[in-house]
Amino acid sequence: MEHEAMELQDVPNSQSDVGTQWEDCTLGDHNYSSSLPLMPLPNTADQGTQCAExxxxxxxxxxxxxxxxxxxSVAAFHSVAEHLIPLYKGSFQLDPTDQLLLTLMKLRHNLLQDDLAERFCVSQSVVSQLLSYWIDHMEENMREYIPWLPRETIRATMPQCFKDHYPGTTCIIDCSETPLQKARNLDS
Known part of the structure; x- marks a missing residue:
């Protein structure tokens, strides 16, 4: 019994009670309860970015x-990536597929550059440069994926108000109307 007590006392960082000779498992669950300094974790992050994968x-x-x-869809994203990444000429250290994802997230949700920078572990200036590069890169290499219908088809499907007031219209980017509250008395 004395020999076992001696072994427990000699083991560094042992979480045991010398009086009862048993190990307290709950103290081993928390690193901050140990008396020895914590060993630094090995650097497993990609050196180009600060993110692990x-x-x-x-x-x-x-x-x-x-x-x-x-x-x-996942398949469509990978198809776009397979088309654009071989043509990639950027010099950013972030993975090119992540760069494309960052750009599509910005276009889809209009997220703030700070939010994207934090999520992708890069600086805000890098996000700005990435967005500028990838939007130009996508425009340059994806023109063929945007179909333009014949003028006859456009005219046949155009809203009547556009036919009346804007007969030369070939594309409606965003057509929305939002009612606003207006004061009845313009002097107030």
Whole structure:
């Protein structure tokens, strides 16, 4: 019995009660309860970014998440990535697929650059540069994916108010009307 007590006392960082000779398991659950200094964790992060692994693997793990973040299915996102990334000429250290994801998230949700910078572990200036690069890159390499209908089809499906007031219209980007509260008396 004395030999066992001696062993428990000699073991550094042992969470035991010398009087009862048993180890208190609850004290071992918390690192801050030990008397020895904590060893630093090995650096497992990608040196180019501060994140451990590319975010697209985590954020696009299901169809629902992919649709939420990008507006594209997982297959469509990977198809766009397969088309754009071989043409990539940027010099950013962030994974190119994550760069594309960041750009699509900005376009889909109009997130603040600070929010994107925090999520993708880069600075706000890098986010700004990435967005500028990728929007130009996408416009340059994806023109063929935007179909333009013949003028006859556009005219046939155009709202009547546009036919009356804007007969030369070929594309309506956003047509919405929002009623506002107006004062009845303009002098007030």
């Amino acid at each position: 590319p975010l697209h693997k985590n954020l696009l793990r299901t169809e629902a998440l992919s649709l939420l973040y990008t507006g594209l």
